[in-house]
Amino acid sequence: MPHAAPTDLPNWLLASQLHPPPAAEIYSWLFVNQDSLTQRLIELSADHFSVLPLNESWQRLRSDECAALNVAEGSQGWVREVYLRGHQQPWVFARSVAARSALEESDMGLDQLGSRSLGELLFSNPAFARGPLQASRYPANWLPEAVRSADLWARRSCFSRGTLSVLVAEVFLPAFWVAARLKP
Template sequence: MSLASPTPHWLSADQLSPAAASSVRDWLFNQDSLTRRLTALSAGSFSVTPLREGWLSMRDDECTALDVPPGSMGWVREVYLRGNGQPWVFARSVAARQVLEGSGLDLQQLGSRSLGELLFSDQAFARGELQVCRYPGAWLPAEAVQDGLWARRSCFRREQLAVLVAEVFLPAFWPAASR
């Protein structure tokens, strides 16, 4: 993955033009827990597959969203959210190191648990506005590279801590969502 990939234009619901199909908009802008929705859609056959996590330089768009200097180090976690064994969503979560280390939140211990479930179960976290884009294929894992997939992101904040969560809807997801 190249940090020099073209930065997508993250848009709010009212900035999205032309508007996406209503079934797509429902998944992009729904404020509920994506983990819970995917669990229901898969009739309980939901799982999280960690791909990589660790202290890495965050991308410029992530630094901007978290209001930290470009090139800042952060905890980066990339996973597949699977329904019925298929990767439905690629998720990338980041938190700036300087804030995360003193926050009491230990993202290293998540393993195959859903970060979204953790964030939604802690009432101290407030979710920011959902933004969407067509995600650059270069930012996806090698086996999932495809340009133009729908993605959404939002920032969860608790005091000074901010966790930016981006979720990319993979091609295998949409047939399941339209059943």
Template sequence: MIQQTPAFPAPEWLLRDQLIGAPSTAVLEWLFHEDSLTRRLTRLSDDHFCVEPQFEGWQPLRDDECAALQLPEGSEGWVREVYLLGRNERWVFARSVAARRALEQDGLHMDELGTRSLGELLFSDEAFARGPLQVCRYPAQWLPETDAQQGLWGRRSCFSRGNLSILVAEVFLPTAWRAIEPNAPLHAQEGR
């Protein structure tokens, strides 16, 4: 469970056309790919993909999450943090959040996903519409301690169905870039 502290301000989440000094083509392609990341990672891993839950529960959402979901600061929501693994390596850290009231009214049971991918659920339900992808250099203090590194690329988008919005953030770990581009740097340092 990762908490925002006042000493660490939220990053600036940017749309593709707002990036200055964009990263490599391969990095951009993965960050802004509109299809299911679960499906892409499953293909990349030759079907050796799984989800490793880290935390699930109700807690106050971070300020940037409240803003993205158009909620008052300090609103409570369901938080799900998982690793997406390929070939038994942690490739992506994912954090998904939804407002408590909207989730309870909608009847979606995020607490019952277990090791099932949330992305699989969202992309299989045509009632969910995906908002624009945004990216940032994800703050190290928001990552689990074992993977807390500065400069990792993260992306997020909001999936909406009626009054329910689920904000999904995905952070690409160096192991993912090694699998995507075996001869490339661990993660592109160029760009904003």
């Protein structure tokens, strides 16, 4: 996937830094409920939820990911990209990354998830602490071509356990807002 030009990088902000904040319903999905997004999507889809893996490989991490993980610019990392789907429709594009050095030192088999939700694993393991949620508009050229759209809201947070940090970004796709009966 191509890297965005420096001017196209997302501007990840905490809830208190968003001016003006998005509409209350959108703000709620981005910040208010900090439980597992997977659980919320299962409920919204009336148990018609699935995970469709798109890509899982070692890659050079993006600049904003390196900064969030506190690793050197250009570091290698494990990257997992999936669709979180409701009723077989992509509702959320999720990109999860971890620095290669920290992941190889851990006992986490993140490459063994298959169609399981990473959120399910992270939220079921009390050893992981979740950092603050941040939100931004997501660069369209970072999305899979099939769902590429400008100005989509995304959120991200870092889950940490010892020296391992997993950065999870979730991009809310247009079909999600239709299902949630909200206008982004």
